[in-house]
Amino acid sequence: MSNDRSSVRLLVAGELRDTAGQLPVVNPATGAPVGDSPLAEADLVDEAVRAAHAAFRDWAALPVPARTAYLTRFAAWVRDHVDPIARTLTAEQGKPLSESIGEVKAVATAFDYYASAAPHVLGETIPTASPTLRSTVLRQPSGVVGAIATWNYPLGILAWKLAPALAAGCTVVAKPAEQTPLSTLALAEGFVAAGFPAGVVNLVAGPGATVGAALAAHPLVRHLTFTGGTGTGKTLMRVAADTLKRLTLELGGGSPLIVAADAPLERAVADGVKRAFRNSGQLCNSVQHIYVEAAVADEFTERFVTAAATMRIGRGDAAPEPDMGPMCGEAALQHVTDLVEDARAAGATVLTGGQRLTGPEYDGGWYFPPTVLTGVTDTMRISSEEVFGPVAVITVVSSVDEAIERANAGESGLVAFLYTTDLRTATLGAERLEYGTVNINNVGGGDVPFPYAGWKQSGLGVELARDGLTAFLETKHVRVELGY
Template sequence: MYIDGEFLGTGTLASREVHDPGTGRVVGALPLAGPGEIDQAIAAAHRAFLVWRRESPLVRSDILRRAAGLIRARASEIGRNITIDQGKPLHEAVGEVVSSAEYLEWHAEEGRRIYGRVVPARSPDVQQTVLREPIGVCAAFSPWNFPFSQALHKVAAALASGCTLVLKGPEESPSAIVALAQAFHDAGLPPGCLNIVWGVPSEVSAQLIASPLVRKVSFTGSVPVGKHLASLAAAQMKRMTMELGGHAPVIVCDDADIDRAAAMLAAYKFRNAGQVCVSPTRFFVQRGAYVQFVDRFVAAVKGIRVGYGLDAGTMMGPLANERRVATIDALVQDAAANGAEIAVGGRALSGDGCYFEPTIVLAPTSEARLMNEEPFGPLVGILPFDDLDAALAEANRLPFGLASYAFTTSTRNAHRISRELEAGMVNINHFGMAPAEIPFGGIKDSGFGSEGGTETFDGYLVTKLITQLN
């Protein structure tokens, strides 16, 4: 843990084992916070906020930039450890770290541009000023699938806006969070501005959210957990950013570049073994292109090499744990029982580790669990459609609304799809949601609020009107 500028090991604290999902072996032990340690972290964050909120934006920017430089220099080591405790292939893990450094640099600059405004008054004797001020101590909860980048998104926005935070990262893949804390520590971040705790998730979240010193909650994770935390925060009238799960639809029109679409989707779908909240999962392909697309997509997926993330040539690593393997297997069996065809894969791999084959299911029914529940794994369902109205209706049928995708060369189709898809992010003919300068977030059950873009600061700032009679 990292509390008030000090790193705390297991010592006399309770602990839990950390496993390598690619081999099943134990790779470390993680200290777990009790109520006392959580209270210490909150108090430290509050003390630090009273100073950090008044710190010059230039000083805050310099510290964020120094941390970004350290992250770049340490990317290979951090990425290797992510592969060991999370499972993704090494090139994906290192790429996650490097892109996070760029994200931090962008926030370092934009944090210098948080402006208020002067509003002309109706009387010459009145001066009206609108300020945007940091909200206070933030409680942040980040997921295991992108342990470095998802945590850093919250840290960057909070610190750049003048807030401090207590972060509970993922107990399954903690090495990235420790490395993040070390980078900020070495960059000269004042004690208490960033605090890291681990523990029983439900107990940690309840205590953090209930604290009157915590004024903002940021969560990335599943819809059920997000709704529970949102209810706790709403009872305390606390600001929230909720980036929850998705079940991303893909619409492939028959006028699209079919070979290119199939190749791109095969690579994108199975990155991080499909354990991505924006992973394309429900494919709707216009009937005139259906056979060609399926042939190309199946061929591309058969070429994906599954293996240990540190092995050269590995294209897809293990799932996070055995529970994920059992979930994917149950979804495949349910689809097959309802008459769907398993075109590729469909089985867990034997031996050590939590591996499952990249799997394609053809023509699953709308009642199949796969078409209603986010699989969060290397599994995709493909259905033909005749009419764009029907494809849009099916794409929008579920309560999720995070990411969506479409492939078409028709400007008319592209415009209609972009307007009618119910999602916070619509990608047409490419995948363009990663840059720091654009907002990332969903609608409906997929949450609210954005990370990235100028919108990233909205959840961390309060608006204050000052009206003064001279």
């Protein structure tokens, strides 16, 4: 794969395309240009969707082993190009290079996983009351999939959508976020190299208001899958309603971390810092609200603040590598700044961090330090809005029951974390927390073998695991009378 940014092109109907319009991309660590992405317009989105529609019948009809062989070849290509793609990802998104390398490798893992999972999707035969009546259930691909990814994990999240959709027999038109299109478009060469038939995979780039809206509204798109903000998800849902598209939405998070009095404290602190500040807090499952039982609140807070305050911040491609890079854009940084200032003005205490980093090493970039707040009340904006930045709020509670009640009171329900050494607390807590994923004494994120679902306003449907594959299959009942 070439490192020349002019080689980054769209993929439409099996062809690598340049366009007259260009989408500038900026390095969040410096504010300097990274490159330009070709910019799709609504007519090119229509061409891509129609190409996917034309390719669907033959792709869906391929025997599963033949179809999944394409996924395996693509995974091998990705593994051969990890370094240049990861460097592009760090340049446009800001995360440390080792995290970008892990994300690129996760793309190959997802494609290999769904290549191996596809043969295990089975139909069934249902017994009937008649000796001459046969009733069978088929699982068949739903059609053209429109996939829209976000900028925090642009490659990993897109792989969660593309790999199962393709394995199921669907064709796809995918759109990366406008902040981070270059690393996604770098994959176009891989799809061509893997030999995917023309129209099976299409990659188009541009703003959500044009490209995303065109995908959501197109009548030939039968399934729309999106990861991003809850507000945008609701907008896409309204647009998709006109054609009754299937929807998979993975939306806002803002996760709670509950620390019981008997928690393994050292682990809770280390894991909490990791999940609160990884990728500059720009994760849908980032720890935002920490509820600590009073008996260990002082010790936990002191350890947590010390760990946060000593994190190293800098360019993701620096050596030695920092613990945390910049935020992805000025708007994201301003949102975090506003939420912290609102809380501070209303009486919250900032224990560390709290304002944009300045100085020669940060000039031009969008750096916000790990920030810890206490004294936050339910009336402050930070209590009800997703921060999506490196900010954690510590609240002292009288019991785990109170913590669970507070954690369940919000509108999000993606991931929750509970630290305790008591089996009863862990078991009942996991059952009572109203979240699609509950982690006990760990902060693992989304991984392909395990289902990932958003409850309440954190989404619709399930990604990953076998559920992520069956999401792209329609159910068909076939009833045959043999006694004619």
